[in-house]
Structure formats: C-alpha cells, structure tokens
Amino acid sequence: MPTPLTHDDPVALGPYRLIARLGSGGMGTVYVARSAGGRTVALKTMHAGIAADPAARVRFRLEVDAARVIGDRFGARVMDADPLAETPWLATEYVLGPALDEAVEAGGPLPEQSVRALGAGLCSALGQLHRSDVVHRDLKPSNILVTAYGPKVIDFGIARAIGDDRLTRAGAAVGTPAFMSPEQATGQEHDAAGDVFALAGVLVYAATGHGPFGSGQAADLLYRVRYAEADLGGVPAALVPLLARCLAKEPGERPTTAQLASRLHDGVGEFADHLPDWLLADIARRAADVWRVVPQRLPAPAVEAGPSEVTAPPARRGRSRRGFLAGAGAVAVTAAVGGGIWSYRRRDTTPPAKEPRQTRNIAPLWQYGGRGSLEMDWWGLIRPYRANGSIWLPMNATVKRLDPSDGRSRQLLFEGNWWQAAAVNDRLYLLGQDFDGQGRSMAIVTWDEEQSYARRTSTRLADAAYVIKPNQLLCISDDVVYVAAGYGKEAEDYGFLPSQTWTLRAADLKTGKTLWTKPLPKRPARSHRLHFLAAKVVGGRLVTLQEVADKKVHLVVRDTGSGSVLWDTPYDVEDIDSLRSEIAADGSRVYVGGDRLRALRLSDGSQVWATESGRRYSPPTLKKGVLYTVGKGVGLTAVDPERGTRLWTEATTEAEEAYTGWQPVIGNRYAYYKNGFQLRAVSLTAHDIALTYQTDAVQFHADTRSGLVLGVDDDFLSAYPLT
Structure with a gap:
C-alpha cells in the first residue's frame, strides 16, 4: 500500500508529480504519481548508483520495450518513459x-x-x-x-x-x-x-x-x-x-x-x-483508495545540535584575568548553544509556510450516505433536490434533509421517492396520498416550512392509486404539474402489472383542476422501468424522454395546452440511464447526444444539424447560449447551438476515460465532468484543466443556490464547489 514520500524523494519526474511510495528495492523505487490532468500512474525509477552502469540502463530500456510488447491487456499500459534521464523512469497505468x-x-x-x-x-x-x-x-x-x-x-x-x-x-x-x-x-x-x-x-x-x-x-x-x-x-x-x-x-x-x-x-x-x-x-x-491518496512527505531527520549543556567552572573570588577570559569564553559557548536550541525550537513552533493551493485530486467538501444507501432498488440512483435552504433526498420511507454547508442530516421527515418529487422556486413538491380519496386518488403535497409538515395542495388526481410505486412527478412549469399516474392493483414486487391503467396528466396547481389526460402504454409484469427518464417544458412544448417499452427510448414532444403528441422519434444510446440528465432545449431546438451530437427542431423534430458519426457524446448541457458536451476521447467540447460548429475543445491529451454517461455541469468559471475517477473542473476561458476532485460518483447535479456540484453513486452523495 502507498506510504509517504521521504524527504529526499524528488518532487516530480518528467510531467508526473510524485504522490506516495509504493515500494523500494535493490534496483529502484516505485511511486504513485499523477499527471497535470489528474491521471494516476505507477512510476518506476532506478537508483542513481545503478543508473551509472551503462548495462543497467540498457536493461531498463529493454524493460520498457518488454512492457510495451505485452500491452495493456495483459500488462500495465506504458504511459511514458525516459530511460536516458539522469534518473531513468517508467510510467505505467496504475493497476x-x-x-x-x-x-x-x-x-x-x-x-x-x-x-x-x-x-x-x-x-x-x-x-x-x-x-x-x-x-x-x-x-x-x-x-x-x-x-x-x-x-x-x-x-x-x-x-x-x-x-x-x-x-x-x-x-x-x-x-x-x-x-x-x-x-x-x-x-x-x-x-x-x-x-x-x-x-x-x-x-x-x-x-x-x-x-x-x-x-x-x-x-x-x-x-x-x-x-x-x-x-x-x-x-x-x-x-x-x-x-x-x-x-x-x-x-x-x-x-x-x-x-x-x-x-x-x-x-x-x-x-x-x-x-x-x-x-x-x-x-x-x-x-477507491488510490484516488484518496493525499500527497505526504516525511520531514528530514533532525540534525543533532551537539552538547545540550556547557557548564562553566565554579566561580572564584578575585578571578584572575585568565579566569575571567575563561569564564567569558564559557558564557559565550553557552550562549551559542542556547541560541542554537532556541532557534531549533522556534522552527518547531512557528506555523509552517503556507503550502501552494492544492489543485489536483482534491477531496469532496463533504459526503453523506453509506454502503448502498443511495441505490433505490430497481429505480436507480437517488436524485437530490434543493429547496427551503436545504438539500432533500427522497428515500422512500423517509425524506432526508441535509445542510448544504456540511452535509449533516437535519431531520427525517415524511415518505417520498426521488422520481415523485420536484423543486421549483426553492419549494419542494411531491406526490402524496389523498386521505379523502379512499385509495382512488393522489394529491400534490408541498413542504410547509413554517408549520414543518407536508401540506396537501388543492390539486388532486382522480383515478390514480398512490400505492403504485412507479407513479411519477415529471416536472412543474408555470404552476402546471405533469404526472404519470397509474390506477389499479399494486404489484407484489412494487413494479407494473398489465392490468394497470396509465395516463399522462397536466394539472393546475392554483385551481387544482386537471387540464388534460392522455393514455400511456401498459407495462409488462415485473418491469421496473419508469415511463419517463426526463421531462422539460420549453416554448409551449412538453419535451420528454419516454421509455415506450423496456429499454426502448423515444424523444416525444407534446403540446402543453392539449397534451397531443406533436412529434416522436427514437433515441438510441448505450446507457439509457444517462438520459436522466436534464434535457437540453431552447425555444427553437432540442439537443441530444449519442453516436452523434444533434439539434432537432422543437416544432417538428426535423434535424437542424448533426456532427459526424464515429464519436460518442454525452447528453449535452445548454448554458448562456453555448452547448457543452463530453466527447469520448476528446473531453469537454463547446458548440454553437445554432450552427453546430465547434467553438473550442478542452486542452488535454488525457481524455480516453472521458465519461459520457452524464451531462457536464456548467458553472460561471468552470465546467465539470467526470474523467476516470476524477471530477474535472475545466476553465471556461483558458479551456484547460483547472482543478480535479476525487470522485466515485456517476451522476452529477448542480445546486446553484448552494454553489455545489452534487455527485451521486451507490453509496454516497458527495459535494464539490460549483464555481
């Protein structure tokens, strides 16, 4: 396991900063090291005394060649090497x-x-x-x-x-x-x-x-x-x-x-x-542990200060000049030694010089959770919501409320599920039970901060069974709530039954009236795939990513006034759950990723532009008139949403592990996306990697009010600065 660097280990070799020691033997030392882009490598060196032997250098070069021959399938991939350096080194993937x-x-x-x-x-x-x-x-x-x-x-x-x-x-x-x-x-x-x-x-x-x-x-x-x-x-x-x-x-x-x-x-x-x-x-x-290795270096061994005490001869009455000089010499020696001791202690007690700001492999601000605590059975990873000055985690039997400053749980409240919640204008809404409906209707509830309870609104949905688990609250826009509601018997496995009736509805939160109802396809027994992955209202249209059948997704756009389908097109992606990202759309176009980055007209679904095929793109994010996406092998890319032309691409040579399973999160200074086991913060002006953070998360959400990027994995909710 990694151990701290010694005081005389080099700071860096080639482009790699040394982080810790992995081991040392008769031939050399192996370190954990990281590149400027956050890639962690195992870096092997040769001891200086051995490197002076030309035959040893030849052996080292042959070792590099042999490592390249075996390749990264059966060996550790060679990232870089310099057998001719004063200290020969070989950097390979960290296995x-x-x-x-x-x-x-x-x-x-x-x-x-x-x-x-x-x-x-x-x-x-x-x-x-x-x-x-x-x-x-x-x-x-x-x-x-x-x-x-x-x-x-x-x-x-x-x-x-x-x-x-x-x-x-x-x-x-x-x-x-x-x-x-x-x-x-x-x-x-x-x-x-x-x-x-x-x-x-x-x-x-x-x-x-x-x-x-x-x-x-x-x-x-x-x-x-x-x-x-x-x-x-x-x-x-x-x-x-x-x-x-x-x-x-x-x-x-x-x-x-x-x-x-x-x-x-x-x-x-x-x-x-x-x-x-x-x-x-x-x-x-x-x-998991390798990304949590923090750079440490052992101090140099303390230098012995010599005799700790010098004693003058006993004083005599009527000293001679020689005795006086001897005494003076003794005092001088004592003062010198005392000064040395004082100086040493002063170095120990003075606060150390401020270290340079850490910019790589930074730990999260805080984490909340535990083993498997954020995986909601078949329904996927939990989605956090920002409302009432808190971060809310609807977790079925309870809704947990976290303090954004430190992640501490404030309260354990009412029941709710993440796919049955929405946050609008700093208020939390959920699907709730209508106690007056005798099991035949649902209500929309909201958190009342003054009374500290979940209060029912006037909006009730008839012929809707609250006990059916896959009921969904899609989104809320302009005081209209959009809900996928099921009616019928509850399934024993909490999923779907062919006998259930499903509808998509729009209801007015002010008047409580249902505006329209449209049928949804039935689901087979034992299915646990929700009807909708994401939804957004824009330009008078309800844009949805709908699973019309298990693992079969369509981009379906409806008129918000009537619920009628305006257009419907298949959407093929490798990772369907990546589509739980927020939909990127404006008043004219809808933007989608996949094997190409495309823009479709909001009015009729016709293609406006598309990139060439052959590269996989994440779901995009639209922010301040710029479209951002993560391209496999290239990293973060900014695109003109009107023409589809590339504005800029992240300056990096380390994008092989660029994660396209979620959209990037865009702040004011940085864009955030996952690369390997790092969350990268890419400068929106310099277009290079400004910061990297340790992460195991696979889904990322922006909490702009708290200034946080919230990363979610099976075990933890992790908070990072959103700048």
Missing part, C-alpha cells in the same frame, strides 16, 4: 488490484476455479510475449497483479529476447530462486519453456500458499529446483498431473502456453466470475 502474493497472504489459497482462470490468463499474457520472441524470466506471485478483468504481468527488469545472452554472465543464475526453472538455476538458456515452469510454480502458490520447492536459503532452493521433486501437496487433485508436467526438469517435456491454457479453462464467463468475493472486495477497495 487496480493486489499482487498475487498479497492476495494469498491476506485471504488464503484461491479456489480451484480461480486458479484455473488465473492460469489461463497468464498463459495468454506469456503467449503474447513469446510470440514477440521475448521471455519474462522472473515470473513470480509478486509480479502478477490480479484485477477484475484478468491478471496483469509486470516487472520486466530481466526480460530479454529469446537467445540474447549479451546481458547475462555465463553460468550466472538470474531470477528468483523459488520460481526459477532448472535451466535458469544453472545459468543456461531460459526460453519459453522456462516461463511455463515458473508459471506452474505460481499456480502451485496460488492454490496452496507455498511454492513448489518450499522456502529457505537461495542455495537450498536452487538445489531443489534442479534435483528435487516438486511439492504438490494441497494442490487440487485435478490440477496435479497438469502442473507436474509443467514442472518437468526437461524443458521439452513441458506443454506450451496454448496447450496449458486449453487444459486449464474453457474460456466461459468473465474472469471476475471465477474470483472469490473477498478478493473482489479487495480489488474494489483498492480502486
């Missing part, structure tokens, strides 16, 4: 998973299915190397990282081309004794068969917690590797014959990686499906 030895030490031996899947993955990794005529030569548990997507092989410090012995002294054994092949133990040629031998040793360790030749002194291990039979005690019986063949003393008797892979695993299922729960939990924890 989110433990080393195999750490995993086994923490949780014990892996079950057989995990060992088989692990072995098959490692066969593929080694096969990639061997096809490029490269052998690893140091495969061992600490050089294998276990991720949810498969094992990754790292540390190619002694890898080399097959048949190339220019950097190996004749007769020298190079590698780790416990996992060496017999030929490697005698300093002979180590080819692909030698890697297979080491792989078998790794699998024995994974299955039992110990290597096939035990432990002890290097000389003892090398002897056992060459002459003793492997200890396969504890290995699952079905694996013993296969691993014994891999551990044959003669290289020609061992299977190839392809043959071994076919015997280990049939390739069915995802790698994560074969891992034990405790290991998956550890992987998830590490994935």
